Amino acid sequence: MNWLAAIGRFALGSLRALGHHAFFFWELMRTLPTSLRRPYFAVAQVHALGNLSLLVILSSGLAVGFVLALQTYYALATYGAADSVGLVVNLSLVRELGPVVTALLFAGRAGTSLTAEIGLMKAGEQLAAMELMAVDPKSRVLAPRFLGGIVAMPILALLFSAIGILGAYVVGVLMIGLDAGNFWSIMENGVDVRRDLGNGIIKSIVFGVICSFVAVYQGYEAKATPEGVARATTRTVVISSLTVLMVDFVLTALMFSTR
Amino acid sequence: MSRKGIETLVGGFVLLGIVALVFLALKAANLSSFSGDETYTLLAKFDNIGGLKVRSPVRSAGVTVGRVESIALDPKTYQGVVRLDVKKSVQFPADSSARILTSGLLGDQYVGLEAGADEKNFAPGDTIKQTQSAVVLESLISQFLFNKAADAGSTPAAPAPATNGGKK
Numbered sequence: 167m168n169w170l171a172a173i174g175r176f177a178l179g180s181l182r183a184l185g186h187h188a189f190f191f192w193e194l195m196r197t198l199p200t201s202l203r204r205p206y207f208a209v210a211q212v213h214a215l216g217n218l219s220l221l222v223i224l225s226s227g228l229a230v231g232f233v234l235a236l237q238t239y240y241a242l243a244t245y246g247a248a249d250s251v252g253l254v255v256n257l258s259l260v261r262e263l264g265p266v267v268t269a270l271l272f273a274g275r276a277g278t279s280l281t282a283e284i285g286l287m288k289a290g291e292q293l294a295a296m297e298l299m300a301v302d303p304k305s306r307v308l309a310p311r312f313l314g315g316i317v318a319m320p321i322l323a324l325l326f327s328a329i330g331i332l333g334a335y336v337v338g339v340l341m342i343g344l345d346a347g348n349f350w351s352i353m354e355n356g357v358d359v360r361r362d363l364g365n366g367i368i369k370s371i372v373f374g375v376i377c378s379f380v381a382v383y384q385g386y387e388a389k390a391t392p393e394g395v396a397r398a399t400t401r402t403v404v405i406s407s408l409t410v411l412m413v414d415f416v417l418t419a420l421m422f423s424t425r
Numbered sequence: 426m427s428r429k430g431i432e433t434l435v436g437g438f439v440l441l442g443i444v445a446l447v448f449l450a451l452k453a454a455n456l457s458s459f460s461g462d463e464t465y466t467l468l469a470k471f472d473n474i475g476g477l478k479v480r481s482p483v484r485s486a487g488v489t490v491g492r493v494e495s496i497a498l499d500p501k502t503y504q505g506v507v508r509l510d511v512k513k514s515v516q517f518p519a520d521s522s523a524r525i526l527t528s529g530l531l532g533d534q535y536v537g538l539e540a541g542a543d544e545k546n547f548a549p550g551d552t553i554k555q556t557q558s559a560v561v562l563e564s565l566i567s568q569f570l571f572n573k574a575a576d577a578g579s580t581p582a583a584p585a586p587a588t589n590g591g592k593k
Contacts, residue, residue: 206428206432209431209432209435210431210435212435212438212439213431213434213435213438216435216438217434217435217437217438220438260449317439318438320442321438321439321441321442321445322442324442324445324446324449325441325442325445327445327449328444328445328448328449329445331449350452354452355482358480359450363449363450
């Protein structure tokens, strides 16, 4: 009967964790209006999470654009459709790769720093000190970081897609020698603003919520020891990456289902 | 860093994002294609619309003058009813005809409008009377094969197994 108890324990544990997440999310939401009264804290977090992530996002976007253009060119040239390289690159970037890869990079670059920062604040008893001074650490520390992440993610995803398309232009038109007019016009005809670009932006906002929430939660719930912070940082990357990939599948199935 | 400095940097970051959005929307997507122009509606009924989709282009002489707005099935005649959004600046004579054509051998399908000679123009909401359905490749091939078979039927055909004889 031991194994039956193990299954039960696992199920109850997962449910408890889920409930804990939900309550934490609700508490965080309740503090948002208070923290919006001092928007500078959130702006500073946009700088820390967005501006400082620009380099890694832009360089990976450019690299992804280069590689995508080369690979789709080889495949499409077989069918004499090499001019559609731009369209294929644009659709895959705007719909999928832009939001998803940006979210993965964001979890690695910005999510970890959030978790480590909040975890260390907890380990150094700064959060407890705030509570003693009747300052709610959720609205002073967590909410601005959460908001900053949500603002920064869609902007980063847009920049990722835009620079990826420019990279595809460099490879396709300048290096391979496709016709520039065809490159842009086929792209323009095949990409719909609302269906493709709009859904991509919605995706990146959802991923921004997921990544920042996971990072903030793990930091706040970290054990107040060096190992505890280290483990929480690792968990941030693993949990947000897996959640982003799964949610992306669900969102894609909902958004781009053929009627 | 000073508060002002950080705020300036974040402002630049947001501005960069807006530039990316404008670039993606205007240069790399179809927002710029006559979204500002006013349009009027024409209806066309086809026996078979083939692979026509909503938002497929409407072209006249190869120039894009509109988009397919919606596609539905007429429950009485079992014809496909295609609603076309055509630019206001382009008026067509009332005896113009619509055809479903394919750009290139494997390209997307579009509605081709051919101007007639009538003095009156279509009023918004009119139905185009002369239409020609999409060419379905399967029916074309089967027609071709039946013709071949009919030709072959008159002359004694070579025994079919002979061609397969070498293989198992």
